[in-house]
Amino acid sequence: MGGNSEVPLIVNGKRLDGRGLEDLRPITIEAGVLNRANGSAYLTWGKNKVLAAVYGPREVFPKHETNLYGSIVRCRYMMAPFSTEEHGRAGPNRRSREISKVTKEAFESVVIKEVYPKTAIDIYVDILEGQGSTRVAGLTAAAVALANAGIPMKDIPIGVSVGKIDNKIAVDMMKEEDNFGQADMPLAINPTTGEVILLQMDGKMTRDEFIHALDLAFAKVPEIREKQIEALREFFKKSSASIEEGNGNGSSVIEEEQGLLGQQEAGVQEQ
Amino acid sequence: MGRLVIPGDLLLDKPIRNPYTYIKEGKTYAAIVGMFDEQQTKFMPIKASYLPSLRDSVIGIIEEEKVIGYGVNLFSPYHGLLSSKMLRTTFNVGDIILAEVSEISEVKDIWLSRPMKLTGGEIIDISPTKISRVIGKHSSMLNILKAGTGCEILVGKNGLIWIKGQNSAKAIDAIEKIAREAHTSGLTDRIMEYLGVTQEMLQRFQTPREQYRF
Numbered sequence: 001m002g003g004n005s006e007v008p009l010i011v012n013g014k015r016l017d018g019r020g021l022e023d024l025r026p027i028t029i030e031a032g033v034l035n036r037a038n039g040s041a042y043l044t045w046g047k048n049k050v051l052a053a054v055y056g057p058r059e060v061f062p063k064h065e066t067n068l069y070g071s072i073v074r075c076r077y078m079m080a081p082f083s084t085e086e087h088g089r090a091g092p093n094r095r096s097r098e099i100s101k102v103t104k105e106a107f108e109s110v111v112i113k114e115v116y117p118k119t120a121i122d123i124y125v126d127i128l129e130g131q132g133s134t135r136v137a138g139l140t141a142a143a144v145a146l147a148n149a150g151i152p153m154k155d156i157p158i159g160v161s162v163g164k165i166d167n168k169i170a171v172d173m174m175k176e177e178d179n180f181g182q183a184d185m186p187l188a189i190n191p192t193t194g195e196v197i198l199l200q201m202d203g204k205m206t207r208d209e210f211i212h213a214l215d216l217a218f219a220k221v222p223e224i225r226e227k228q229i230e231a232l233r234e235f236f237k238k239s240s241a242s243i244e245e246g247n248g249n250g251s252s253v254i255e256e257e258q259g260l261l262g263q264q265e266a267g268v269q270e271q
Numbered sequence: 272m273g274r275l276v277i278p279g280d281l282l283l284d285k286p287i288r289n290p291y292t293y294i295k296e297g298k299t300y301a302a303i304v305g306m307f308d309e310q311q312t313k314f315m316p317i318k319a320s321y322l323p324s325l326r327d328s329v330i331g332i333i334e335e336e337k338v339i340g341y342g343v344n345l346f347s348p349y350h351g352l353l354s355s356k357m358l359r360t361t362f363n364v365g366d367i368i369l370a371e372v373s374e375i376s377e378v379k380d381i382w383l384s385r386p387m388k389l390t391g392g393e394i395i396d397i398s399p400t401k402i403s404r405v406i407g408k409h410s411s412m413l414n415i416l417k418a419g420t421g422c423e424i425l426v427g428k429n430g431l432i433w434i435k436g437q438n439s440a441k442a443i444d445a446i447e448k449i450a451r452e453a454h455t456s457g458l459t460d461r462i463m464e465y466l467g468v469t470q471e472m473l474q475r476f477q478t479p480r481e482q483y484r485f
Contacts, residue, residue: 038320057320057348068378112302115290116320118379119348147278150318150398152291152302155279192279192300232277232304236317240451 007180009165015177017046021170024160024220029141029231031148032239039149041231043141046174047131052141054149057119065120070113075104075123077138083130099135106139106188106197112152121151132175133161136186139198144228148235155190157197158224162187162213164205169213171220183209187217191225194218273306273315273454282307282314291316305400306454315454321347321399321429323372323381330394330427331383333366343368343383345429346396351381358386367394367433369425389425392435395443397450399430404453405446412449412459416442418473419466441466 009016019025025046034040037053044050060066077099081088092100103125111121123146125138136159143156163173164183173184183203189196205213276282282292283299291303291314301307305316323329323345331343331351341362343351353362353370362368366388373384397405406413406426416424422436434442445466452458463469 039318059348059350112293115302115322116348147304148318150303150316150320152293153278154293154295154300154302156277190279229277233275236275236304239317240454 007176009177009180010168015170017174021168022216024172024223025174027224027227029144029227031144031231031235039145039147039151041141041144041148043137043144045133045137047129048127048134048137049129050134050137050141051126051128052138052145053124054121054142054145054151056121056149057116057151058122060118060120066118069117071111071116071119071121073104073108073111073113073121073123075100075107075125077103077125077135079127079130079134083127102198102200103135103139103142106157107142107146109197110153110155110157110190111146112154115152132173132178133186135159136161136188139188140224140228144231147232155192156225156228157188157190158221158228159186159188159198160217160220160224161185162217164203164209164213169209169216171216185213189218189221191221273308275304276301276307277304278302283312287312289314290322291319316400318398319400321345323347323349323375325372325375327372327428328369329372329383329429330367330369330389330425330431330433331429333362333364333368336364343370345381346431347429349379349381351383353383353386357384362388369427369433389433392423392433393439393443394431394433395446396431397446399428401450401453402426402428402430404458405432405449407459412462414473415459415463415466415468416445419445419468
């Protein structure tokens with residue numbers, strides 16, 4: 001980090017994998033991939049492969065961590081030993097504990113905790129293959145998993161990383177750019193409000209570069225959000241398709257006379 | 272018309288309180304993935320954990336024996352408690368019971384009453400938000416299921432359904448169909464067709480389901 005890198009990261013205006021400065025790597029998200037979890041998501045972001053699972057709301061163990069007035073959010077981020085080029089050591093380390101903590105704090109600001117007091121919401125993020133910007137990829141996947149689990153939250157946050165390579169601001173850092181670039185800044189943003197719920201920076205940027213990087217990150221929010229919504233829609237389509245027809249009848253009209261929520265009074269009740 | 276909403280979507284311009292929505296600056300937003308009906312302002316979550324409310328009938332499994340009674344697993348974030356003071360019978364660990372929520376303490380202990388042991392049969396579990404659809408208005412859907420399969424069916428609001436009878440496989444298929452298509456219209460007619468139920472067959476199901484209680 002710091003001065004110009006020995007490795008050229010921008011050649012003829014293109015980055016090492018042929019992307020422009022403001023291009024994201026291709027993203028695919030699939031929701032509801034694990035049967036035993038309450039909610040789950042599998043995300044590929046370029047060469048990153050992330051599996052996120054959400055369990056809960058469930059009883060808190062150990063019991064002394066219980067909050068009587070709301071649920072607690074716990075997060076465990078882990079890189080699989082085989083996820084990087086060099087085989088790593090299994091188990092938590094300084095880096096994974098840090099990322100677990102910042103991810104947890106990001107989600108604590110989003111999850112509506114008062115609905116299920118005395119419970120825990122456990123988020124597990126596993127990086128199966130890591131090629132740079134895994135913390136934002138993990139956060140994006142975990143957000144889909146939380147929505148898939150039916151946990152009340154204010155927004156579905158997205159993660160995106162920006163940085164500085166060869167004196168230019170670029171979005172979505174990959175591994176080489178992270179290692180040899182000048183700065184790297186992962187961000188998590190609530191798309192509907194524009195709140196920043198995670199911001200870390202490694203390296204140096206001037207004030208103007210920082211503002212430019214922030215603008216670039218915000219510009220990429222709708223693109224990532226679209227993928228998340230698409231994943232949730234696909235899951236809904238898949239899980240609600242009628243068995244005989246295969247893909248449902250396409251109509252999503254709520255039946256009037258049946259009184260969907262009339263009996264339960266769980267619907268939106270006018271006061 | 273219903274539309275699929277995701278957390279953070281604007282539902283209404285006025286504040287309305289619901290566990291699955293939140294209010295910000297006088298407007299109501301969705302907090303969970305669900306179907307929202309604009310005309311009737313009804314919001315149906317696709318998937319959510321069971322939130323206990325008073326006088327719900329729930330199905331649970333006796334999990335432990337305590338000094339004060341029994342601990343009951345309700346497949347929800349909270350455990351049920353059955354006070355042995357109120358009981359005339361005893362239970363064993365592993366028994367399946369149907370009971371009523373009589374009290375919810377401020378620390379979310381669910382006190383149950385009027386337990387009834389369920390012997391034999393099968394249990395399936397669906398999302399608690401779809402139970403209302405399995406029961407239907409004035410138990411209409413439940414009556415169709417009973418008439419079409421001849422099974423005894425008891426529905427717990429925590430998402431567990433107990434089925435006993437010769438045709439239980441058919442009943443399970445029908446309930447799974449209801450759960451999958453819970454957001455669509457004309458479901459009652461489709462289930463009637465699926466099970467081959469006619470209006471005459473429903474005549475004898477006019478009595479309320481309280482008859483199963485003692």
